[in-house]
Amino acid sequence: MARIGVFVCHCGSNIAGVVDINRTVEAARKMPQVVYAADAKYTCSEAGQSAIRDAIKQHRLNRVVVSACSPRMHENTFRRTVASAGLNPYLMEIANIREHCSWVHGDNKEAATSKAIDLIGMAVAKVTRDEPLTPKRVSMTPRALVIGGGITGIQAALDIANAGHEVVLVEREPSIGGRMSQLDKTFPTLDCSACILTPKMVDLAQHPKITLLTSAEVKSVNGFVGNFEVEIRQKSRLVDHVKCTGCGTCWQKCPENVNSEFDMGMGKRKSIYIPFAQAVPNKPVIDTASCRYIKYLKWAETKEGKKPPECRICEKICPTGAIDWEQPEQILTEKFGAIVVATGFKTFDHSVLGEYGGGRIPDVISGLQLERLMSASGPTGGEVKRPSDGAHPKTVVIVSCVGSRDDRIGRPYCSKICCMYNAKHAIMLKEHDPEIQIYIFYIDVRTGGKDFEEFYRRSQQEAGALWIRGRVSKIHREGKKLIVRGEDSLIGRPVEIPADLVVLATGVEASDGVVGLAQTLNISHDSYNFLVEAHPKLRPVETHTDGVFVAGAAVGPRDIPESVAHGGAAAAKAIGLLSKEELATDPMTAIVDPVKCVSCFACHEVCPFGAPEKETLRDGRTVSVINESKCKGCGLCIVACRPGAINLRGFTSQQVLAEVTSLWR
Amino acid sequence: MAQTPYAYFPGCTLHGTMLEYNASARLVCEAAGVDLRELKDWNCCGAWSAHTTDYMLGLALPARNLQKAEAMQLPMVVPCAVGFSRMKLAMHEMENPAVLSAVNQAIDKPFKNSVVVEPLLKVLASDSLDLEVKKPLQGLKVACYYGCLLVRPQKILKFDDENNPQTMDKLMSRLGAEPVDWDFKTECCGAGMSMPRPDVVNRLSSKILLAARSMGADCIAVACPMCHFNLDFHQREVEAERKEKIQMPALYFTQLMGLALGFSAKKLMLDKHLVDPMPMLKSKGMAA
Amino acid sequence: MQMAGAITPVASSEFLDYVGKQSGQRIMDCYQCGKCSAGCPTAYDMDLTPRQMIRAIQLGLKEEALKSSTIWMCVSCQTCSVRCPVQIDIAKAIEAVRLLAVAEKAPAAEKNVKLYHQVFLKSVEFTGRLYEMGLSVAFNMLSRHPFTGMDILPTMLRKGKLALMPVFKGTAEVEAIFARIKR
Missing domain, CATH: 3.50.50.60 (FAD/NAD(P)-binding domain)
Structure with missing residues (x-):
């Protein structure tokens, strides 16, 4: 005979503000096999948990229903509570009367209370049929x-x-x-x-x-x-990194120049390359998309089009013979x-913004491209030169929120880092050239971080950057100048700035x-x-x-x-x-009744975790059996099983049906 | 040559100040196998003024023309960007059945809002047209100017890119000209402000003219009579204000097409512009 | 006592609801970035930039909005609408305010623009199409600048670009449409 205790939580006013707690407790008390019902301001508090433990002992409860928030929040908390009072932790059910009730029915207290009572009734019906479960232990690969x-x-x-x-x-x-x-x-x-x-x-x-x-x-x-x-x-890198010493002869001699991804297209690299000087490992790879010999090999298969040079210069000059054209791709397990x-992350690709030139205007660059131009180890040796003609820009306009805070292109979020890197770029540009004038268009300046606000002020005080509140609408070329159009929304007037270089503060993307x-x-x-x-x-x-x-x-x-x-x-x-030597697995796993199993193995096909295995019984039948350590308890196999031979521990058909039938009142 | 029929809505200006657009459009259409069947008794689309001051009038005036095309069971082709925009935007509003039924009452005609409307530029730039380029526009740098109403809003008009449209550029390349890569293709010229606020038009068209010049264009090609008026007619005022000569000819794309297809300057009415394109065309060997 | 000149913003106003409903736009979505005003070709000549107009609607400042030059300076080029990061059709919202100003006979800050529309539509009402010569003459007379553009008139006539007489097309039907809508 079950002896069930029901504990109704107020959750401050989160639940009690909507659900009539007294009526709920009264109703719970009358439910079948319930011998005790009580309420608490915060069931999850130490006092609330002690009350549960005390009641278990005092009223010899052998099952518990906690009627509170989502099990995602506190299921583990209350399992520990009942376990510490000597009950099997799986003889506890949660009736979620917060997320599923008070939070969504605040406008109808009467209906919310009656729904709360129903939810508790379902949990009581289920807990009556709950069985003790024990986790399995598995070893740990450290x-x-x-x-x-x-x-x-x-x-x-x-x-x-x-x-x-x-x-x-x-x-x-x-x-x-x-x-x-x-x-x-x-x-x-x-x-x-x-x-x-x-x-x-x-x-x-x-x-x-x-x-x-x-x-x-x-x-x-x-x-x-x-x-x-x-x-x-x-x-496959086509370079044997065991033999290679990283001497650099190959990438000095490689004749093929391609845009460097690392330099965001601001500079070139070779087909055999290390991405940057301090790369780790400091050993090169061959880019098969641009390598002349690889192109030659592809040509040799079809003999279509112009014959590319056979090259192989890297192979000829490598002192350790590390070039390996046959190097296969490897799969390690x-x-x-x-x-x-x-x-x-990657940065937003501004070529989708036609009003900013759609990526066609060479002197409209991204913040990351500017980093490469300012870096001493970058393609210009740290000289800020504009891409179109190599001139040193005297007027630089920085445009904020490019690819951020823009529902139109599915990027409504703030990229968070741009305001600060704009301030940084202003200060650094001024260090590169004291004559430079910097204008920064912004919508809001967000400097929530240690020393951030001070840094933003420094961009105004030291670098003399003029921050203009408004989003830029258009960048267009007029001769060698770039005209940037915005609004100074503080004074409410359109603004046009003729710039030599425009830096787009491109946002953060996955x-x-x-x-x-x-x-x-x-x-x-x-x-x-x-x-x-x-x-x-x-x-x-x-x-x-x-x-x-x-x-x-x-x-x-x-x-x-x-x-x-x-x-x-x-x-x-x-x-x-x-650090753990072994792990306890969730005991809520699927289990096959071998008598009902018809050996169709539909469960093998639907399981995403490969948990169903085959077992041959003494009567010669081969049936499904679930490997508990692989089963995640998702329930797919149960739905797929036509004879209904599979059940989920903790969510058996009998338990779930009991919940549903409890509603027939 | 097989002729593809279209219901032709020229728009008021093509029968008025911009007769050269109409004449050149008809010449090249005939040569390209586009059969223009002008709507009978068509009326003004309401342009800027109707929708601006009266919601229903802004729909009923285009709808009367659309209904005629629907009755002809032909797609409607519109050379005027204003007309094209008004037709498409009115149709968009009339997707709401309540609005459509109110418009039906206003025009007192059964209209189902089921007509296809295309800008003339799209029809003439189609790759499927068989164009015999007799005099390629070799060495002519053309700044293709689309204006606002042909492309914006792209979501509704569904013609070409809002910022960097390509239809006219590709057509010019096909004719042997060199389209200029510039950023003013769809910036506003001041639209209907020419009469009430000419100063606005002068300021906006001067930006367009100067941008085209700074990117090395020999001329501007347009597909809208209002744009043409603002760039051509207003150019003398811009020059007066700036105290400098600009002399940037603005030509209808149909006129440039006509030149490439071998029609004479006279037939294409190149003499109608206030900024005379002939010296430039002569210097390029494209007109006698 | 409220300070003279101070405005009293209203978090939810009839005006805001009206413009929202008429234009079908979510005016409160605007976070005032200013991209609309930055791209607007005529913002230079507006007393409220498009961004400020949206703000005025948000604040329920009906009078400011109706008497603004903004509603008459807007040329419906749609630049603001297509570039708005929160996808408000700003031109449509401005149009809703203008139509309200017309309905309530609010004095137009840009008299000549309003006059132009009136003269234009008269021409269409009576001739079915735009009669350009008639439009310029009538507009010049009524705006009290009778000689504007007269220097170029001979050239225009010589080039055959201006018809002296209107063409009457579909007149009766178009007049009937005007009549039905006015009713």
Whole structure:
């Protein structure tokens, strides 16, 4: 015989402000097998939890219904509460009378109260039929995979490795360093970006616990927290990095020049190249899209069109014979206990904005392009020269919110970093040329950060930048000048500024390919393709897939200090996980009744986790059986099972039907 | 040559001050196999004034013309950008059945709002037309000027890009000319302000003229009588204000097409412009 | 006591509702970035820039809006509308204010623009089409600048660009349309 206790939470006024608590408790008291019902201001508080524990003992309760907020919020809290009073934690049910009731029915208190009573009645019906469940234990692979080698991923990898765990870092570009390596200086301190980043890159490369895989991508992920099995595609570089010493002869002699991705098209690189001087690893790769010999090989297959030169200069001059035209792509399979996703961001492509020239005007450049022009190791050696004619600009106009705060192009969000990098660019431009005049069009200046407001003021006081409140509508060429049209919305008059160079503060966007990766990892992304955290405030680096953590600008626009903090936070969570010797798995898994199973194996086809396996019984029949350590309890197999042979522990058909039938009153 | 029939709505100015647009349009259409069947008793589309001061009038005036084309069961072609814009925007409003029924009452005709309306530029720039280019416009740098009403709003007019349209540029390339890459293709010339606020038109058209000159254009090609008026007629006032000669000829794209197809300057009425294009055309060997 | 010249903004006004409904635009979405005014070809000659006009509607400042030059200086080029980052059709909102000003017979800040529209539509009402010569003469007379553009008149006539007499087309039908709408 069940002895059920019902605990109705006020949640301050969140529930009590709408639902009549007294009536609800009275109604609960009359429900079948309920022997005790009470209310509490905050059931989740220490006092509220003690009241549950006391009632369990005093009234010899063997099942509990907590009628409060969403189970996503406090299911674990109350499972621990009843467990500490000696009950099996799975003999507790939550009736969500906040999100499902008081918050959505604030305009109708009467109906809300009667719905709350119904929800409790359903939970009571279910808990009556609940059975004790026990988690299984599985072993832990104490290694972490970090995806993305920007500052976030570097920080996460170093922190995890320094805690003593092995780390594999996968970066799809030929070098680690990410966006930060493209910056000349950083706000608000004007630290040289390379000077503070490069030592970390070297630390990472030399760390005995870290394996670095560049030009590599995650291909597939199987398994579950503690035991992920990951396939990593090591792309062919056509250069044997074991033999290569990084001497640089090949990229000096390569005759093919192409636009450098690292320099955002402001400079050139060779077909065999390292992306930048401080690249890690400092060994080149061959870009097959532009390499002359590769083009020749393609031509040789069809003999169509003009014959490209056979070249092979790099191969001829390499002192260690490291060029390997046959180098295959490799698939590595590795096991990990935890995964940190730090895939970073890219900047908005302004060519979609026709009113700003649609990318056709050479002297309208992006903020990241300006960084490359200002960098001493950049294509102009740190001289700010405009792309069209190499002239030194005397009037520079900076345009804010390009690809941000714009519903029209599906980018309604604020990119957060641009206001500050605009101030930085103003100060740096003035350092490059004291005669330069800088105008910055803005809508709002957002300087929420340590020393940010002061830095913004510095751009006015030191660099003499004139900030003009208004969004630019049009940039057009008139001879060698660029005319920028805006409104000074503070004085309410149209403004036209003839500029020599226009810098667009392009916003932050999710990286290419992140959607595919999110699907591979079974984690969610939002409508802008930023990855979604388990809780935006309380679980900022976790995801809804256990053991997969997210960090940095892959989650949303972030600056460097936040990204570093995020990388560290994700590392701390991963370290906490990897430090366990074994893991308890969720016991709410599927179970097959072998008597009912007709061996159609439809469950094998629908399961995304590969949990159903086959077992031959003593009577010779082969039936389905669920591998509990792989099952996530999603329920797909249950729906697919025609004879109804599969049930989900904790959500059996009998339990769910009991909930539904409780409504027939 | 097979002739494709269209219901032709020329618009008031093509029968008035801009007769050269009408004449050149008819010449090249005939040569290109576009059969223009002018609407009988067509009326003014209301231009800027009707929709500006009276919602229903702004719909009923275009609707009376649209109804005629619908009855002819032909797509309507409009050389005038103002007319094109008014037809399309009125049709957009009339997608609301209540509005359509009110308009039907106002024009006292059954109109189903089911007619296809195209700008003449789109029809004549079609790749499927068989154009015999007899005198390629070799070495002529043309700044193609589309104005506002031909392209904006792109979502409704569905013709070409709002900022950097290409239809006329591609046509000019096909005729052997060199279209200029410039940023004023769809900036406003001042539209109907010519009479009530000529100062506004002078300021706006001067920007367009100077931008075209600064990008090295020999002439501006237009597809709108109002744009033409503001760039050609107002140029003398711009010159007077700036105390400098600009002498940037503004030609209808149909006139440039006509030259390339071998029609004479006289037939194309190149003498109708206030800024005489002949010296420029002669210097390029394109007119005698 | 309120300070002289201070405005009293109203968070929700009849005027805001009216313009929102007539134009079908979500006026309160505007966050005042100013891109509309930046691209507006005639903002130079407006007492309220398009952004300020939207603000006036947001604040319920009906009188300011109706007597502004903005509603008459707008040439419906649509630049503001297509570039608005929150997708407000600003030209349509301005049109709704102008139509209200016409309906309420508010004095027009740009008398000549309003006069032009009146003369233009008279010409269309009586001849079915625009009679350009008639329009210029009538407009010049009524705006009290009888000789504007007269220096170019002989050239225009010589080039055959101006017809001295109107062409009467579809007159009766068009007049009937005007009559039905006025009713």
